[in-house]
Amino acid sequence: MITKCIYPDTYTIPYVLKSCAQSHALEEGQQIHAHSIKFGLSSNVYVLNTLMRFYAVCGFTHYVKKLFDGSPERDLVSWTTLIQAFVKTGFAKEAIQAYLDMCRANLRPDKMTLVVVLSACSRIGDLSLGTRIHENICYIHDIYSDVFVGNALVDMYMKCGDTDSARQLFDKMPVKNVVSWNSLISGLVQQGQFKEALHVFHDMQRIGLRPDCVTLVAVLNACSNLGKLELGKWVHAYIDKNQIKADGFVGNALVDMYAKCGSVEQAFGVFQGMQCKDVFSYTAMIVGFAMNGEAERALDIFAEMPMVGIKPDEVTFVGVLSACSHAGMVEEGWRHFEDMSRVYNLEPQTEHYGCMVDLLGRAGLISEVEVFIANMPIEPDAFVWGALLGACSIHGKVELGEAVMKKLVAIEPVRDGAYILMSNIYSSANRWKDALKLRKAMKERKMKKTPGCSLIEINGVVHEFRKGDKSHPRNEELRKVLGEMAICLQNHGHFPTSNFIT
DNA sequence: ATAGGGTTAG
Numbered sequence: 001m002i003t004k005c006i007y008p009d010t011y012t013i014p015y016v017l018k019s020c021a022q023s024h025a026l027e028e029g030q031q032i033h034a035h036s037i038k039f040g041l042s043s044n045v046y047v048l049n050t051l052m053r054f055y056a057v058c059g060f061t062h063y064v065k066k067l068f069d070g071s072p073e074r075d076l077v078s079w080t081t082l083i084q085a086f087v088k089t090g091f092a093k094e095a096i097q098a099y100l101d102m103c104r105a106n107l108r109p110d111k112m113t114l115v116v117v118l119s120a121c122s123r124i125g126d127l128s129l130g131t132r133i134h135e136n137i138c139y140i141h142d143i144y145s146d147v148f149v150g151n152a153l154v155d156m157y158m159k160c161g162d163t164d165s166a167r168q169l170f171d172k173m174p175v176k177n178v179v180s181w182n183s184l185i186s187g188l189v190q191q192g193q194f195k196e197a198l199h200v201f202h203d204m205q206r207i208g209l210r211p212d213c214v215t216l217v218a219v220l221n222a223c224s225n226l227g228k229l230e231l232g233k234w235v236h237a238y239i240d241k242n243q244i245k246a247d248g249f250v251g252n253a254l255v256d257m258y259a260k261c262g263s264v265e266q267a268f269g270v271f272q273g274m275q276c277k278d279v280f281s282y283t284a285m286i287v288g289f290a291m292n293g294e295a296e297r298a299l300d301i302f303a304e305m306p307m308v309g310i311k312p313d314e315v316t317f318v319g320v321l322s323a324c325s326h327a328g329m330v331e332e333g334w335r336h337f338e339d340m341s342r343v344y345n346l347e348p349q350t351e352h353y354g355c356m357v358d359l360l361g362r363a364g365l366i367s368e369v370e371v372f373i374a375n376m377p378i379e380p381d382a383f384v385w386g387a388l389l390g391a392c393s394i395h396g397k398v399e400l401g402e403a404v405m406k407k408l409v410a411i412e413p414v415r416d417g418a419y420i421l422m423s424n425i426y427s428s429a430n431r432w433k434d435a436l437k438l439r440k441a442m443k444e445r446k447m448k449k450t451p452g453c454s455l456i457e458i459n460g461v462v463h464e465f466r467k468g469d470k471s472h473p474r475n476e477e478l479r480k481v482l483g484e485m486a487i488c489l490q491n492h493g494h495f496p497t498s499n500f501i502t
Numbered sequence: 503a504t505a506g507g508g509t510t511a512g
Contacts, residue, residue, distance in 0.1 A: 009504090010504070011503060011504045012504080013504080014504045014505060015503090015504055017504095017505090018504085018505075044504095045505085046504055046505055047504090047505090048505090049505040049506070050504080050505055050506095052505090052506090053505065053506070056506095075505095076506085077505055077506050078505090078506090079506095080505095080506045080507085081505080081506055083506095084506065084507080110506095111507075112506050112507050113506085113507090114507090115506095115507040115508055116506080116507065116508090118508085119507085119508070122508095147508085148507055148508050149507090149508085150508090151507095151508040151509070152507080152508050152509095153508095154508090154509090155508065155509065177508095178509085179508055179509050180508090180509085181509090182508095182509040182510075183508070183509050184509095185509090186509060186510060187509085189510095212509095212510095213510070214509050214510045215509090215510085216510090217510045217511065218509085218510065220511090221510085221511075248510095248511085249510050249511055250510090250511090251511095252511045252512065253510080253511060253512095255511095255512085256511070256512065278511095278512095279512080280511050280512045281511090281512080282512085283511095283512040284511075284512045285512090286512085287512065288512095313512090315512055316512080318512095319512080
């Protein structure tokens with residue numbers, strides 16, 4: 001219909017291309033492109049820019065660059081579109097290079113350019129360029145007070161890990177919108193500052209700003225990590241009340257939250273209610289089942305994936321293999337590990353090798369593990385050696401443990417967990433002197449054992465238990481119950497491995 | 503008259 005337009009001009013072509021870009025109509029856009037060449041309009045800068053934009057949204061970044069390079073005339077929009085095309089397809093370095101080239105060509109960036117190049121800084125963690133841009137625009141009131149630029153700056157500082165600068169800037173912003181708050185909250189969650197993220201969320205509610213989907217996903221993520229089931233449930237109720245669809249990002253975040261907070265049935269309920277599930281939904285549910293000791297159900301829904309046409313990825317397999325590992329399903333684990341490359345064309349990564357070492361090691365197949373590691377096509381890292389050390393600890397393999405420890409020490413920095421495991425191996429073999437020597441070495445290196453920690457929420461209060469911590473208000477009672485449980489276990493023939501130094 | 507922007511998962 002559009003291509004029947006016989007005499008296109010420099011107004012109609014950009015207009016039509018814009019709608020092609022919006023609907024990702026590749027063939028139609030290419031026809032328009034051919035028309036613009038045929039009618040000698042392709043050198044017009046508006047036509048160029050919309051063509052670049054069209055190919056950018058279709059993912060043909062190399063072609064965007066080719067059009068740009070081949071054009072006799074380029075303006076600020078052409079440069080911005082090029083930079084944007086690079087950022088959107090993950091070429092942040094090239095985006096920043098293009099920006100520097102643009103500055104060298106004596107073009108001054110405007111708000112749009114700055115937002116795009118700042119997002120490139122975020123992706124790549126280029127704090128120095130981001131800060132330089134911030135300093136340069138500090139005194140240009142028109143730009144500095146722009147909410148888009150401000151949001152991009154907050155996001156840049158957050159993603160570069162400079163939370164203080166992000167917070168300072170956020171507090172100074174003359175105009176804020178929901179995206180400003182989201183940038184701060186999501187950024188804090190990504191930096192692992194979950195409690196701070198929830199504080200900011202409460203501030204946001206205090207001023208009466210309504211959260212949107214992005215806010216809720218970030219808050220749910222914080223709940224998952226803090227074990228805040230009650231707040232998570234509140235978010236769920238909020239979603240229902242406001243008729244927000246529990247699909248996509250929101251649904252997946254809900255599944256993850258319930259699973260990580262131990263409410264695996266609730267997680268499954270949300271999962272089942274989702275209209276369009278994707279690989280994220282399935283992976284969250286598989287990992288959720290695996291974490292909650294439901295290996296069978298994890299594998300059941302994994303088996304469902306090919307039937308609904310969703311291809312598992314590397315992360316899905318981490319969930320599948322860890323499910324097998326926890327349930328001691330050696331055969332099944334092997335099969336899935338082999339299917340990764342054979343069926344799904346996925347290259348197993350160090351996490352997957354680690355899971356396999358864990359699986360075989362727990363089952364006591366120590367010589368198999370050694371062969372497995374020797375045949376690894378990639379260099380085994382701390383993840384793999386750590387899994388083997390764990391197996392040595394379970395099965396009391398002192399010599400092998402020592403050898404593994406040497407490997408771990410060679411990969412700096414050694415985490416405290418490795419020292420603890422090795423020290424436990426020595427203790428099990430009654431080699432107390434060696435165990436103590438290791439403890440001393442840890443002390444000299446100023447390492448402290450990260451205390452084991454578990455979180456549980458009862459009636460809206462999160463109870464945090466750390467090893468050796470006696471600060472819980474009902475500590476005495478808790479110890480008494482634990483003691484009773486230990487006696488009960490012993491009566492049934494289970495003895496705690498109390499020869500471990502902790 | 504026509505063109506370019508920021509935040510969200512497993």
